[in-house]
Amino acid sequence: MASIAVVAHAASDVRVEEVPEPTPAADEAVVAVAYGGICGSDLHYWQHGAAGESILREPMVLGHEVSGVVAVAAADGSGPAVGTPVTVHPATPDSYLGSAARLPHQDGAFATHVALPTRMLRPLPVGLDLRTAALAEPAAVAWHGVGQAGDVQGLRALVIGSGPIGALAVAVLRHHGAAEVVASDLHELPMRIAREVGADRTIDARDAEALAAVEADVVIESSGTLPGLHSAIRAARRGGTVVMLGLQRSGEVAVPIATAITRELRLVGSFRFVDEIDDVVAALADGSLAVAPVITHVLDAAAAVEALDVARDASASSKVLLRFAAADTAADDDPRG
Incomplete structure (x- = not known):
C-alpha cells in the first residue's frame, strides 16, 4: 500500500498525496501512524492558510496529535524497539510538528x-x-x-468552552480532585460530553447571569473567544484564578480588566505543555483520566478533507480522528500481550 500524507498547500487546499517513505536520521525511528487527531491549528491551516501568525508559505504535512507503532528502530540504538506502540510529544527545541511558524516549515505527522x-x-x-x-x-x-x-483539590471550577480541550480540562479537573466542576458551551453536544467526562452540571454560554453566579475558585477559559474571556472574569470569585487556555486572536482585545482588579483575580496564560504528557499517559493507562467520550468520529486518512469538514462543526463533533494503515494492522491489539 502506498504511503500517503495529509498536506496543506494553501487556504481551502488540503490534499491527500502519495509521498516517499521517510529516510530517518540516526536518532530517529520510523513510526507507522495509527491515529491522528485533528486540532484547531489543523483547521486554521485548512480554512485560512494560517494559524495565528504562522502563515503557510509552502506545502506542509499537517498533524501533531498521533499514535502509532515503531516500524524501524533508530540506528543509534536510542528509543523503543520495533513493534512498540507509542504516542508522540510533538515539540522540538525550536518548533512543533505541523507548524508554519518558521521557514522551512516543520512537517507534521499525518502520514502513513x-x-x-x-x-x-x-x-x-x-x-x-x-x-x-x-x-x-x-x-x-x-x-x-x-x-x-x-492545586485545585476541593475547589469549585468552571470551564468556559467544552470543545475537545475544554472537555479534556473537565476530565483533568475531576482527576485532580476538584470538588465541583461546571462547564459551559453554546451547543448541547459538547455540554453532554463535558458531563460524561466529569462535569457536575453545564450552563448555556449565553446565560451570562447563570455563569456569573457560579463564583468559581478557578475558571479555565478554553473557548478562545472574547465573550468567553469576559464570562470567565465575571464568573470568578473574589481572589480566584482565571486560566486563559483558549488562544485569543492576535492584537489587542478588550477585556473587563477593572473587574479583574477589583476582585483581585489572578489571570494566567497557558500555552501547549512541557512534559505533562508523561503523567497523562500514566493516567490514561490506569483509567483515572476518563476521555473516551471526547472522540466522536474516526475517519480513514484518505477522507481527510471530509474529516476536517466534520471537525469544524462544533455542534456535531468533538475530537475527530484520522485512521491510518497501522490502525488496521496493529489496531488496538496490544502487541505485547
Whole structure:
C-alpha cells in the first residue's frame, strides 16, 4: 500500500498525496501512524492558510496529535524497539510538528509513516490502546492548563468552552480532585460530553447571569473567544484564578480588566505543555483520566478533507480522528500481550 500524507498547500487546499517513505536520521525511528487527531491549528491551516501568525508559505504535512507503532528502530540504538506502540510529544527545541511558524516549515505527522526523533516517542503502558493514546497530546495541553491554576483539590471550577480541550480540562479537573466542576458551551453536544467526562452540571454560554453566579475558585477559559474571556472574569470569585487556555486572536482585545482588579483575580496564560504528557499517559493507562467520550468520529486518512469538514462543526463533533494503515494492522491489539 502506498504511503500517503495529509498536506496543506494553501487556504481551502488540503490534499491527500502519495509521498516517499521517510529516510530517518540516526536518532530517529520510523513510526507507522495509527491515529491522528485533528486540532484547531489543523483547521486554521485548512480554512485560512494560517494559524495565528504562522502563515503557510509552502506545502506542509499537517498533524501533531498521533499514535502509532515503531516500524524501524533508530540506528543509534536510542528509543523503543520495533513493534512498540507509542504516542508522540510533538515539540522540538525550536518548533512543533505541523507548524508554519518558521521557514522551512516543520512537517507534521499525518502520514502513513513518519521519521521522528526518539526523544519525542512515549511507549504506551500495557492496556493503553492506540486510539485513546492519540488524545495524549491534547490532554497534556489541558493538564498543563489546569496546572497553571495550582492545586485545585476541593475547589469549585468552571470551564468556559467544552470543545475537545475544554472537555479534556473537565476530565483533568475531576482527576485532580476538584470538588465541583461546571462547564459551559453554546451547543448541547459538547455540554453532554463535558458531563460524561466529569462535569457536575453545564450552563448555556449565553446565560451570562447563570455563569456569573457560579463564583468559581478557578475558571479555565478554553473557548478562545472574547465573550468567553469576559464570562470567565465575571464568573470568578473574589481572589480566584482565571486560566486563559483558549488562544485569543492576535492584537489587542478588550477585556473587563477593572473587574479583574477589583476582585483581585489572578489571570494566567497557558500555552501547549512541557512534559505533562508523561503523567497523562500514566493516567490514561490506569483509567483515572476518563476521555473516551471526547472522540466522536474516526475517519480513514484518505477522507481527510471530509474529516476536517466534520471537525469544524462544533455542534456535531468533538475530537475527530484520522485512521491510518497501522490502525488496521496493529489496531488496538496490544502487541505485547
